[in-house]
Amino acid sequence: MLQLNQADQLTCNSNPSGGQSVFRVDFRAGVRNALPKVAILLCTYQGQRYLAEQLASFEAQSHTNWSVWASDDGSKDDTLAILEAHQQKWAEGRLFMLSGQAQGFAANFVSLTCKDLIEADFYAYSDQDDIWEADKLARAVQWLQTLPAGVPGLYCTRTRLVDADNNEIGFSPLFSKFPGFANALMQNIGGGNTMVFNNSARQLLREAGENKSVVTHDWWAYMLVTGCGGQVFYDPEPTLRYRQHSCNLVGTNSGWMARFKRVRMLFEGRFKEWGDSNIAVLNTLEHRLTPENREILQRFVAARNMSLIPRLIYLKRAGVYRQTLLGNIGLIAAAVFGKI
Template structure:
């Protein structure tokens, strides 16, 4: 029996590209899927597009719910935690990408290698395209292994590439739909890696990631994006985001294996210290980013108390 996949699609005034996104679901080589949509109050033709596809596909293929209207992260988490949604695996989706035909199949193939009771997250690199679908390049290729030590200070993949199993979803439900986090995908990476789950970053892109003016979150590719991130670091954004995550993960602390609990305690304690103990404590905690430049940034952030 083919494993069932719940596609968790969040929409908000996405009618321009939504039909292409939905068409790429229809072309998936893995056919045991259902789309669950949470719409956050669209006022364009999004509902018309969804209604047309629901009529064409049937209610067993597409269901639509009203979103919480509290931003994109809250919208995704509301879907993740909906009790009526049940599947073997869960794939998050944006409203304006184009999935490669084997996207779900590749994710399912890897997830099937992980025992069902072990939280597991599959994610990939992306291929970037413009409004018209013209190729622009690729998202950064990360080479260091994904881990909780990395997740504390960086997200390695976009939510539009992420597929996770039911054990991972149980952790996310335990943390709650109303968890206050900066981004749903970063939160998923933190939770699964923190609780001893397996995370696989596939360097082969699984979708065309559309870059346009309406994007809520870009691909973080290129020198310009890196400069923006550095600017946010010195403005204190990273410190504020980590503060959110430290609070959000409290309900799950008992589920962290000893090594991750130790890393968490070393890192959070060091953040509260004065200059010298803070810098050495953060460096010794084990956290890391994916690049040498990123790790230099962490050192500078530790010096200036921006982490």
């Protein structure tokens, strides 16, 4: 379904101690005159109800140098018609359409991330049913531009939660602990719908390969960037309206129902399955992990196959952690019952 003409083809401070990292950026400053190009990686499936509103929020971005690469997983509703209408409405080169693999949202995002024909300065993941705040790309680009050349960078944010009719209902959890590899092994702190990353980060993701089975594309990105010595900035300022509705494939993790669901998944062995998948992906880039993070991974892998007391000792030495007190209590419980 790729629709483009040949002429259109595109030829935080680190805190090793594990404490909270503070990174201050003056987001009020203007962006550079030569605006870097952002490729918006949009995955769609049966998205007709909310898609137009999301596309309108792209149009409203204060950072104006962007293009949309929409990968559709076989929609049978009006999703393609909406995309085609915007392709005609927008300037040439603003929106490109591709066919997904029809293997689920994570596989679609991973495949889109690895496409050779997509070239830009930065890359932004996008769901089909959210609404971006006007400064979303500008904030991300300004932080990413502070990184030294060659350093993988990943920007993510808190979100403002809204219902199906765009009425505000709360916020996603506010995380305060340092975003690092020892945390990434246990959880993902950044929703994919908020993530923007640079070419160095994308190179890692492409090297890991699009044919790998991942739990979610955003967790995949968080693990690889932190593991290979990149920097992650978690912006506490919400940059999008995260729509909660009955058709959400992945909703917010806040609230007691979400906590109960995580406990149930723990005892069903889901977390252990996720750990197996994450380790397999990380082994692909083991040679790119920093020495410290390679040791963390080795201790975590060893602990999973030990008896109770050695398991707890090795996990303590690995330094793995979650962002909240309840999360870390759950981590201990998972370790005790051999469910990590």
